[in-house]
Amino acid sequence: MREIRGAIFDVDGLLFNTEQLYCDICIELAPQYGIENYNQDYYKKYVGTSNKALYEIYQNDFPFLSIEDVSNFIRAVQKIAESYLEVGNVEIKAGTKEILEFFYSQNIPCVIASNNQTKFIESMLDHHNLDIYFQKIYSFDDVENPKPHPEMVNKAVNFLGIDKKSLVMFEDSSHGAIAAITANVPVIIVPDMLPVSEEIRGNVLKECESLLDAKEFLSTTHLFR
Structure with missing residues (x-):
């Protein structure tokens, strides 16, 4: 476990x-x-x-x-x-609130690592009242090398100050998954528009259909503090 x-x-x-x-x-x-x-x-x-x-x-x-x-x-x-x-008016994905509330209830810190710009990330989080769930945002603005380079993931890891084996990263694309894999951070992938390649699939912790499925996977198979 x-x-x-x-x-x-x-x-x-x-x-x-x-x-x-x-x-x-x-x-x-x-x-x-x-x-x-x-x-x-x-x-x-x-x-x-x-x-x-x-x-x-x-x-x-x-x-x-x-x-x-x-x-x-x-x-x-x-x-x-x-x-x-700019106003954060973008549809939220299924399971987003549920999995964030799950981590919040377990006192597990969450950070963002995204190739988007900070101002847009903040707007979307604020619009959907999700900002309370994240301790830090790392974006395109914070790195010289965006994903699939691992720089952003490593910054997030350093901020959390937790052994990589005790972290989990959530991604929807191969680009993001490669960044996590290269940084040696276990990754759960929830494909968005594109299917996961066989090469990536063999290196992820779990492939899930939605964040609801990811929450179920974690809550039934993993230990928490």
Whole structure:
């Protein structure tokens, strides 16, 4: 049995449905730029891709667009998404409150390690009254190397001051899981839009369908202080 004494959480796609938000905005705006058949399957192909990389991808996939068109499309999507993120108005994922309350009731400290920006993370937490559950936020703003590099995870570990074997990290993507695995932190993965690769699956503590399932797994198979 593993004693869990601290937890690290990703944000996008795990606690909040931000990937679906971006996907829906892309699908809505694409026809305005003459882009047809932009659907969820297309969006999934590039989940986790940076805006810089998307410029080249879109120019290759939609050669009828000018560089200016591609730039305007990406900026328009980001602007609309940020209008939601700035006020925290993003759908919460199933099981988020339940698993956070579970850790809170066990006096187990939780921190965030996310590639999003601190201001947007804080807005979403505040909007859903989840800020009380976290002792610290580590974001894109705090590191030179975002996930899948382990820098952010190691910062969270150092803050908690707990042996890595007694921690658990929650992620929804392979990028995040790789960061945890590289940092030698046990990771539970709750896939969002993309399935878990076999390589990743073999190195995670558990793959769960939702955070509710993760809570059930921990409450029935793990010891706490």
